[in-house]
Amino acid sequence: MDKLRVGIIGVGYLGTQHARILSYLEKVDFKGVADIDSNKSMVIGNRHRVPYYENFEDMLDEIDAGIVAAPTSEHFSIAEKLLKEGKSVLLEKPMTDTVEQAEMLVDLAKKKGLSLQIGHLERFNPAVEALKDIVKEPKFIEVQRLGSFSARSLDTNVVLDLMIHDLDIILDLINDEVDVIRSSGIHVLSEKFDIANARLEFKSGCVATLTASRVHQGKVRNLRIFEPTAYYSVDYMDQEVKSFPLNGRQTDIKTLKIKKEEPLKIELKNFLSCIRTGINIKVSGEEGLRALKLAHKILDEIGK
Numbered sequence: 001m002d003k004l005r006v007g008i009i010g011v012g013y014l015g016t017q018h019a020r021i022l023s024y025l026e027k028v029d030f031k032g033v034a035d036i037d038s039n040k041s042m043v044i045g046n047r048h049r050v051p052y053y054e055n056f057e058d059m060l061d062e063i064d065a066g067i068v069a070a071p072t073s074e075h076f077s078i079a080e081k082l083l084k085e086g087k088s089v090l091l092e093k094p095m096t097d098t099v100e101q102a103e104m105l106v107d108l109a110k111k112k113g114l115s116l117q118i119g120h121l122e123r124f125n126p127a128v129e130a131l132k133d134i135v136k137e138p139k140f141i142e143v144q145r146l147g148s149f150s151a152r153s154l155d156t157n158v159v160l161d162l163m164i165h166d167l168d169i170i171l172d173l174i175n176d177e178v179d180v181i182r183s184s185g186i187h188v189l190s191e192k193f194d195i196a197n198a199r200l201e202f203k204s205g206c207v208a209t210l211t212a213s214r215v216h217q218g219k220v221r222n223l224r225i226f227e228p229t230a231y232y233s234v235d236y237m238d239q240e241v242k243s244f245p246l247n248g249r250q251t252d253i254k255t256l257k258i259k260k261e262e263p264l265k266i267e268l269k270n271f272l273s274c275i276r277t278g279i280n281i282k283v284s285g286e287e288g289l290r291a292l293k294l295a296h297k298i299l300d301e302i303g304k
Contacts, residue, residue, distance in 0.1 A: 003029040004272055007063040009056040009078055010070030011035045011044040014092055014119075018067050021265050023048040028272060031062045035070075060085050065115070065275055067268075068092060071155045076101040079116075083108045088115035090271045093168075094160040094295065095288040102292050106285040117271045117281045118288030120168040124263040124270065127239040128169055130256055131225070131232065134243075135173055140226040141208035143170075146216035149189050157192035159185070159295050159302075163212035166223065167298075168283070168291040170210075173225075176202045178294060185302040188215045198298045 006022060008015050011033050022030045030048065034056035035041040045052025053059050056066070056078060065088040068078050076096045079089050083105065095102045095118050109116035122128055143166045180201035185193035195213040202208070221236035233242045239260045245252040267283075274281040 003027055004275060005029045005031045005062060005064045006067065006272075007031045007056070007059050007065075008033045008044075008067045008069060009035075010068060010074075010092075011040050012069065015067070015069035016044055017264055018069060018268065019044050019048055021262075021268055022067075023050075025265075025268065025272070027276075032059045034059060057081065060087070063087060065089065065271075069119075072097060072160070073155055076105065079105050080108065083112055083114055083116070086112065086114065088271075088275050090117045090119060090268070091285075091288070092119040093121075093288065093291075094156065094164055095285070095292050099289070099293050099296055102285070102289045106289055109285055115271065115275050115281050116285035117267075117274065118283050118285060118291075119267065120165060120283045120288065120291065121263050121267060122165045122169055122236060123172065123283050124266040125236055125239060126258045126261055126263075126266075127234050127236060127241050128223075130241050130258055131173060131234065134241075134256075135225055135227065135232065137227050138174060138206050138225050139228065141170055141173075141206065142224045142226075143208070143210040144220050144222045145211070146213045146218075146220040148216060148218070149194070149214050157185070157196070157299070158194050158212045158214050159196050159198075159299055160292075161212075162214060163196060163198065163210055163298070164291050164295045166210050166212075167294050168287065169223070170200070170208050171290055171294065172287070174202055174204070174206055174208075176204045176206065178297075179203045181297055181301045183298045183301040185299075193299075193302065196298070196302065198301075200294075 032051035034053040038054045041052040066082045067090045069092045145162045183198040185196035188194040198210045200208040223234040225232045241256040243254045
C-alpha cells in the first residue's frame with residue numbers, strides 16, 4: 001500500500017500532539033488539519049507545512065483516515081461522516097456523549113469494514129503493556145488519577161475525562177463482568193463532577209477502587225494491583241512498574257525493565273498498521289464502547 005493519507009480534525013492540545021508525531025512518521029502522507037477555529041488550523045497547518053481547513057469535509061477527498069480530536073460533543077457527527085465516506089477513524093476518548101451513539105459508530109465501522117480505534121492512550125503506555133504479561137490473578141486494584149483543572153475539560157465530567165482511562169485498563173486486565181458498583185462525585189469548579197470515586201466488584205471477586213480528580217495540585221497517575229503473593233505498583237508518568245512480594249522480604253522487591261516510549265506515538269503507529277494489515281485493532285470501537293458503558297453506569301450510580 002502507498003503512504004496512508006491522514007488528516008486531523010480538531011487541533012486543540014491533543015490534536016496538536018497528533019500533528020507533531022504524524023509530521024515525522026514514515027509511511028504517512030499528512031494531508032492536513034481542520035478546526036472550526038480557523039486561526040488554530042492555520043497555525044498548526046503552517047507549522048507542519050500541510051493544508052489547513054475550517055470545515056473538515058473540505059479535505060475528505062484527500063484522506064484515507066481521520067484522527068478526531070475535536071470536543072466530545074462533536075465526536076459522533078464527525079466520526080459518522082468519516083465512516084460513511086469510507087475513512088478509517090482514530091477517535092479520541094470518551095468515544096461519544098452517549099452509549100447509543102457509540103453503538104451506532106461500532107456498527108457502522110463493522111458494516112463498512114473500516115478501522116475504528118479509540119484513543120485510550122494509557123493502553124499504549126509501556127508500563128501498562130508490561131502488566132499484561134505478569135498479572136494473572138488480581139484480587140484488589142487501586143487507582144489514583146489526579147490533576148489540576150483545565151478549561152479544555154469543561155465539556156465533560158471527570159469520569160469521562162479521566163477515570164475512563166483506568167476503566168479501560170482494568171476491563172482489559174480482568175476481562176470480567178462488573179457485579180456491583182458504588183460511586184460518588186462532587187462539583188468543585190464546574191457544573192459537572194470534578195472529583196469522583198468508584199468501587200467496582202467483579203463477578204470473579206476482584207475489587208477495584210478508583211479516584212479521579214481534576215482539582216488536585218500537581219499530577220498523580222498511579223495504579224496498584226494486588227495478587228495472592230505480590231502486588232505491583234505502576235507509575236504511568238515515569239513508565240515504571242515495581243513488584244513487591246507479600247512475604248515481607250525487601251530484597252525481593254523488583255523494578256521491571258521497561259523500554260520507555262511515547263504512548264501517543266505507539267498508538268498512532270498501531271492505528272496505521274491496522275489499516276494496512278487488517279489485523280485486529282488495539283482499543284477497538286467495541287472496547288471503547290465497553291469502557292463508555294461502565295463509565296455511564298458509574299455516573300448513573302452517582303446520580304441516585
